[in-house]
Amino acid sequence: MSLITQLSQDAKKAAQKLAVLDTATKNTILRDMAQAIRSNKDVIKDVNTKEVARAKDNNLDASMIDRLILDDARIEDMAAGIEVIIDLDDPVGATREFGTRPNGIEIRKMRIPLGVVCMIYEARPNVTADAGALCFKSGNAVILRGGKEALDSSLAIAGLLQDVLEKHGLPRALITVVPNPDRALMQELMEQRDYIDVIIPRGGEGLINYVTENSKVPVIQHFKGVCHLYxxxxxxxxxxxxxxLNGKTQRTGVCNALEGLVVHQAVAADFLPKVAAAFKEHxxxxxxxxxxxEYFDGADVIDETQYGEEYLGLEIAIRVVDDFDGALEHIAQFGSNHTEVICTEDKAAAQHFQLAVDAAVVMVNASSRFSDGSQLGLGAEIGIATTKLHAYGPMGLESLTAEKYLVNGEGQIRN
Known part of the structure; x- marks a missing residue:
């Protein structure tokens, strides 16, 4: 049996044990996981520092290195993120009534874990803790296949979480990091449809396309984050x-950073000189x-075929439009269904924008940087779905569950 098949099979068996754990027990274990991360932050940083140094030696781009770094603040964020998940309602077992049919059968639906979730991601070692905790609380085993740049950090974090599982008599296979970054193993993962229930790729557009085109397991997609401010x-x-400025410059290498600015022509003359000065400074x-x-010295003048880029850096595409409808048309053509923002004091325009724009998160007078599971009260997120399957937008606990029907009768038969 191959390594990947064994890991997948072990995760499937482990998920069956997790599915019957009560909420209080899960929360106790999660609390211990958060403490394990805090208590071992120096271990994590030692491993991560070496990986960041290798990444710089290998000339990885700045946005990739930014995602890779684990400093004190980010390690504390991992631990705090797990504690937020503890305080969230457990979706597993929640039921909703569908009523009683004329023949007397009673129908309910109950939330259940998906089973085994596979995460395929790039240089984001914090995903290991986020995904591990979210999947654990929602009753799922998780298999994590990270990029080679973050493998050692991911293994270190997963090892701490696994030690906690083992201390509580649970299988380490509930949180598994694939120990080899070989691309052939990723392909084999995507063929484990007997054991893996869903794959969530998280990374660049190339990775998402590759997984979507090659997986035999259902894929929840997040292609890219081309977010606009109108x-x-x-x-x-x-x-x-x-x-x-917050959306573009606070942190550039993330999917909820702004990549486009759309400006109504009526305010362009007042607003864009301010933008030009601020962007020059940054x-x-x-x-x-x-x-x-005319408002920018030395700017790159582009036509409409050149919009829709995800820059992930200190770079942005700006378009002046004639009217509100022009803004909607631009976003519909060049947005990526991730996050779109309008700045306006006109409540009717704001409401129209939120109804008309097709994006997972549509904001009024708030930074695109809030489009994040932790910021929206979901705890850590396992990803942001930009395609409409059972989830759309930041995926928290409920998005990691499905529903099954519960039907009770008294011997009714169908005529």
Missing amino acids: VDKDADLDKALQLL GVTVHVNKAGS
Whole structure:
């Protein structure tokens, strides 16, 4: 039996034991996991420091290195994220009534774990703790296949979580990190449909496309984060500038960073000079259409075929549009169904925007950086679904469950 088949089979067996654990027991174990991460932060940092150094030696791009780094604050965020999950309602076992049919049979639906979740991701070692805790609370085993750049850090984090599982008499296979980054093993993972229930790829567009095109297991997709801020004619321009700078410059290598700015022509002359000055200070490269180019010195003038890029850096595409409908059309064409933001003081326009825009998260006067499971009250997220299967948007505990029908009768037969 191959390594991958053995890991997948072990995870399936382990999931059966987890599915019957009560919420109080799961929360006790999660509390111990959070403490294990805090108590061993120096161990994690030692391993991670070596990986970051290798990444720099190998000339990985800045956004990838940013995702790889685990400092004190990010390690504390991992532990705190697990504690947030403890306080969340456990979806497993929740029921909803469907009523009684004319023949007397009673129908309910009950939330159940998906079973075995496989995460395929790149240089984000914190995903190991996030995914491990979310899957554990929602009753799922998880198999984690990270990129080679973060493998040692992921193994170190998973080892701490596994030690806690073992201390409580549970199988280590509930949280598994594939110990070899060989791409052939990833392909084999995607063929384990007898043991793995869903695959969630998390990373660049190339990775998502590869998994989607090659997996025999159902895939929840998150292709890319091309998020826009639309500044309406009735926007508070000071507020809009703060939303723009936070969304673009606070952290660039993440999927909820802004990649596009759309501006109503009625406020372009007042707003874009402020943007130009702020972006010059922050070193942001600007790509802009002809209508907005007069406000930027040395900007790259582009046509509409050049929008829709995910830059993941200090770079943005700007478009001045004639009206509200022009903004909606731009977002519909170039957005990625991730997160879209409007800045406006017109409540009717805000409501129209939220109804009309097809994105997993649609915001009014709030930074795109809030499009995150922890920020939206879900605890850590396992991913952000941008395709409409059973989940859409940041995926928390409930998104890691399905529902089954419970039907009770008294001997009724169908005529």
